[in-house]
Amino acid sequence: MAYAEQYSDKQVLIIDDMPDMRSSLRSQIASLAIEKVGVAATVREALDQIRKRKFDIILCDYYLGSGTDGQQFLEYLRTAGIISRATLFIMVTAETGYESVITAAECLPDDYLLKPFTAETLRSRFERLLEKKARLAAIDRLQDQGRWQEIIPACDAIIAAKDKYLIDAMRIKGNALVMTRQFEAAREFYEKALALRPLPWARLGLARAERGLGNSDKAKQVLGQIVAENPNFLSAYDMLGHIHMEEGDAEQALAVLDSACSVSPNSLTRHRAIAAIAEDAADFGRVEKALSVVVQKTRNSPLRSSADYARLGNALTELGDAGRAVEVLGEAKTSFKEPGDARLLAAVEAVAQQKAGNQEAAREALGRALEGGAKGLPEAAALAVAKACLVHGKQDEATDILRDVIQNNPDAAGVHARVHAVMKEHGGEEASQRLIEMSVKEIIQLNNAAVEKARAGAVAEASRMLSEAAARLPNNLQVVANASYCLLVDVFQNGIDAAKLREAQALQQAVVAKNCNYPKLADIADVMGKIQAKYGSGANA
Amino acid sequence: MSFSEIAALTIHDVKNKLAQLAGRAERNGDAETVRSALEAAQTLTQLLTFYKSESGGLRLDIEAHSPADLVGELVRESRGISGLAIEEDCAAAPALAFYDETLVRMALFNALHNALRFGRSRISVGVRGQDGYCVFTVKDDGGGYPDSVLADQGATAPVSRGGTGLGLRLAGRIAERHENAGLRGAVALSNDAGAVFELKLPI
Numbered sequence: 001m002a003y004a005e006q007y008s009d010k011q012v013l014i015i016d017d018m019p020d021m022r023s024s025l026r027s028q029i030a031s032l033a034i035e036k037v038g039v040a041a042t043v044r045e046a047l048d049q050i051r052k053r054k055f056d057i058i059l060c061d062y063y064l065g066s067g068t069d070g071q072q073f074l075e076y077l078r079t080a081g082i083i084s085r086a087t088l089f090i091m092v093t094a095e096t097g098y099e100s101v102i103t104a105a106e107c108l109p110d111d112y113l114l115k116p117f118t119a120e121t122l123r124s125r126f127e128r129l130l131e132k133k134a135r136l137a138a139i140d141r142l143q144d145q146g147r148w149q150e151i152i153p154a155c156d157a158i159i160a161a162k163d164k165y166l167i168d169a170m171r172i173k174g175n176a177l178v179m180t181r182q183f184e185a186a187r188e189f190y191e192k193a194l195a196l197r198p199l200p201w202a203r204l205g206l207a208r209a210e211r212g213l214g215n216s217d218k219a220k221q222v223l224g225q226i227v228a229e230n231p232n233f234l235s236a237y238d239m240l241g242h243i244h245m246e247e248g249d250a251e252q253a254l255a256v257l258d259s260a261c262s263v264s265p266n267s268l269t270r271h272r273a274i275a276a277i278a279e280d281a282a283d284f285g286r287v288e289k290a291l292s293v294v295v296q297k298t299r300n301s302p303l304r305s306s307a308d309y310a311r312l313g314n315a316l317t318e319l320g321d322a323g324r325a326v327e328v329l330g331e332a333k334t335s336f337k338e339p340g341d342a343r344l345l346a347a348v349e350a351v352a353q354q355k356a357g358n359q360e361a362a363r364e365a366l367g368r369a370l371e372g373g374a375k376g377l378p379e380a381a382a383l384a385v386a387k388a389c390l391v392h393g394k395q396d397e398a399t400d401i402l403r404d405v406i407q408n409n410p411d412a413a414g415v416h417a418r419v420h421a422v423m424k425e426h427g428g429e430e431a432s433q434r435l436i437e438m439s440v441k442e443i444i445q446l447n448n449a450a451v452e453k454a455r456a457g458a459v460a461e462a463s464r465m466l467s468e469a470a471a472r473l474p475n476n477l478q479v480v481a482n483a484s485y486c487l488l489v490d491v492f493q494n495g496i497d498a499a500k501l502r503e504a505q506a507l508q509q510a511v512v513a514k515n516c517n518y519p520k521l522a523d524i525a526d527v528m529g530k531i532q533a534k535y536g537s538g539a540n541a
Numbered sequence: 542m543s544f545s546e547i548a549a550l551t552i553h554d555v556k557n558k559l560a561q562l563a564g565r566a567e568r569n570g571d572a573e574t575v576r577s578a579l580e581a582a583q584t585l586t587q588l589l590t591f592y593k594s595e596s597g598g599l600r601l602d603i604e605a606h607s608p609a610d611l612v613g614e615l616v617r618e619s620r621g622i623s624g625l626a627i628e629e630d631c632a633a634a635p636a637l638a639f640y641d642e643t644l645v646r647m648a649l650f651n652a653l654h655n656a657l658r659f660g661r662s663r664i665s666v667g668v669r670g671q672d673g674y675c676v677f678t679v680k681d682d683g684g685g686y687p688d689s690v691l692a693d694q695g696a697t698a699p700v701s702r703g704g705t706g707l708g709l710r711l712a713g714r715i716a717e718r719h720e721n722a723g724l725r726g727a728v729a730l731s732n733d734a735g736a737v738f739e740l741k742l743p744i
Contacts, residue, residue: 018557024564094556095549114643116560116582118567118575120621124614164636167605197639197721199603232600 007126010056013038015046015073016092017065025059025092028119032126043068047302050077055087057126062093067297072268075107076303085140088129107269135165139172148179149516174205181517183212200230207239216243227259234260238273246413250281268294268303275311280417287315295328306332306341310384313348322356340381343369347384351391366392374401375472379408379415383422390426398426399435406439408475443469447482454486463490463500470507477511481520484508488527496535545592552585576622580654586647587707594714601641601718608668608675609634611646615653616666623657630667630678638675638744644715645677645740648728651708652679652738659683659736670744673724677740685732694730716740
């Protein structure tokens, strides 16, 4: 077999907390003539090695002794982008019930091996998996880069071959159709796949397509079917929870996520999902319960996250236990030094210290939260900083931050609800509703003003207005797309300007990355074509 | 803690110890001990799976797999630990079939190790597509199944024969849990110059 010669130069990492098993695996791998082998006893050691060199294969035992298990580690590595799809991750376990442990479908290991196994079995498995990786290498790279549009024809080529990778290619193609928001095509595709065999991933795909088409009831019905027939397929619970939440039924949403959590009580993802929805539902007791588990499981582990501490600190403050909130945030302060993490935590601390009556510590925390201004903060941090400003009587700063948050997502009901929550003790629903309406109106006025200016012949001024707004509101696709379009019209009318062309194209790319079927993209392509027709090849920035 | 929880943890622990034993034996080139350790671990897995199938906790994880890959892997594993000649016949294998690979592997491992035990000189393992089914076959050249086992196709096979009976009963249960479009899986036992074990799963 061609691959038999190829795997001897592969880099393999063994992760197992038991010394005997490590040396056993090591000698099995050595007997396959693989020499580049790393060995780790803990998650931390494994991370150090993974950061130093690129492994082709990671063999990880499911039980790692301390707080973190192999599945949690895998989810962390994949979601944090520490290993790409090119790295094979194989779970090793003595338990036959491991299938029941496998959590979110997006985060499966490439394979799992039941102990005991022989070196020969390891060899067969390596060959089989490396052959598959080689066949799907080009598609995996495109997936890692999020180039979903190009993935579709690449998958079609494999589907046409009807070999043993048929289903793998179908699964990836369906996802690519959903990612590129071709929901009609996705529905048709998944219905065909389901006619072949009613597999849960195809059902989930169908539910995603139906949801994309606005048919929430149909999506819920399909998801209910998955939960009934494949209760271990946890991605279905997540989506069902989100739909209930969108429909304003927090209680249903939490009930769904609770049942997912009882299927997989060790999954950090599950507890975090519950905490996120419980926070939106202002059910802080539940946030506290879920995140206490996560914080305890990830203490001193590389898998800990500043967001957990921030959310837990906020929940404790809301529950009236500011003292414990300060404690939790104090512990976090020593662990998270990145400026983004530190400012989120400082903002939550500024509120907790204030409520705990520590005026000076509160002011000091607020100072840290505001360091470097509020521009460019991720939504969660921006909301936390705004809340801290309100608690400290800095009304204007808070309003500015919240306005940007709203305008960055002018249609998102979830964001509006979070703004209401931040302002509930500072002006209440009426004030926050006013702020939301004002902010949304401002964006409409900005767009209208730009259109008027352009119609009156002042295209350059219109494009300047819009490009400033786009820089402030990078998630507002309407603003970003209009800015790109207007800059191009400006170039078309007033002559080639390399800087404007570059900016227009960067904005266009930003829209494509978020939604490659965004309607305005057609207009942008149209003007681009006109520019090329008018100025020839000089029109390439 | 219930008895079943304690049993599950204990089985887990024993399998880890068997894995260490198998590892040491493999390093020393002691194929016989490797085989015994693998078989002992498998017996425990079967026991746990049988318990789950009795208590309604046996869930299938059906996915698309290449049956030829599974047969190839089992054959290569067995060649390293047995003196018998093992033939592999996947010429008519479907590229893909839908089944729970862990459970099907367990059923085939058991059939294969029975064949290794009762076969005289050669056994044959294969898979083919036939009438909408994926049919796995394990044949040996031993004395064949006793009439009592053939009579009810292993459903009440005595458990005393070194785990053989348990494996056959379980194979039948695993097979019938595989269903698609009105077709249901089955185990077929027959004698033809030795024992012939067939596991039929709807594709």
